[in-house]
Amino acid sequence: MRILGIDPGLRLTGYGCVERAAPAGAQPRGRSPDRIGLVEAGVIRLDPRSPVPDRLAELDHDFRALLDRLQPAAVAVEMLFAHYKHPATAIVMGHARGVLLLAIRRAGLELIELRPTEVKKSLTGHGHAGKEQMQRAVRDVFGLPTIPKPPDVADALAVGLCALTRYDR
Numbered sequence: 001m002r003i004l005g006i007d008p009g010l011r012l013t014g015y016g017c018v019e020r021a022a023p024a025g026a027q028p029r030g031r032s033p034d035r036i037g038l039v040e041a042g043v044i045r046l047d048p049r050s051p052v053p054d055r056l057a058e059l060d061h062d063f064r065a066l067l068d069r070l071q072p073a074a075v076a077v078e079m080l081f082a083h084y085k086h087p088a089t090a091i092v093m094g095h096a097r098g099v100l101l102l103a104i105r106r107a108g109l110e111l112i113e114l115r116p117t118e119v120k121k122s123l124t125g126h127g128h129a130g131k132e133q134m135q136r137a138v139r140d141v142f143g144l145p146t147i148p149k150p151p152d153v154a155d156a157l158a159v160g161l162c163a164l165t166r167y168d169r
Helices: 052-070 087-106 116-124 131-142 151-167
Strands: 002-007 012-021 035-045 074-078 110-114
Touching (some): 002 052, 002 151, 012 052, 012 151, 035 052, 035 131, 035 151, 052 087, 074 087, 074 151, 110 116, 110 151, 116 131, 116 151, 131 151
Parallel strands (some): 002 074
Antiparallel strands (some): 002 012
C-alpha cells in the first residue's frame, strides 16, 4: 500500500510518500514481515509574498500534479493544531488544509487525518517530541544518511509512516 503523508502549510507544504512492500518471494496471505520504503519526499514551496488566494491556487495545482504522479492509495494529513499564542496561524493554515482536503476528495482517494501528538508518539514514543527529535527518528527509520530538511519533510514522512503502520492492516 502506498500512502502520501502531508504537512500542510502556506509557505511550505511537506510531503512524504511511503509504501509497504512484501519481501521478494513472500506469500500474499496474512501479515508478513513487510518492508516500509520511501518513495519520494519534498516540499511544495509557495511564495510568502504572494497573496493568499494566489498561493492557494498554486498549492492546488502542484498538489494535484503530485497526486497524479505518485498515485497513492490514501493520503494522510496532519490535523490542524492551534497554539493559544498564535490563533491566526491556525486560521491561515486552515485555508491550505481545505484546498488539500478538497483535492483529495476530488481525486477519490481515502483520507486519513492524524493528530500531531499521535504522529509524534507513533514515531518517538513521546507525543510532544520536538522538530529535531522527529527529524532524527525519520532518518533512523528510513536509514537516511542525513536528517530530512526542512522539518516539513520529516513531518510529512512521519504522518505517512504513522498512517501506514496504523491503518494498513
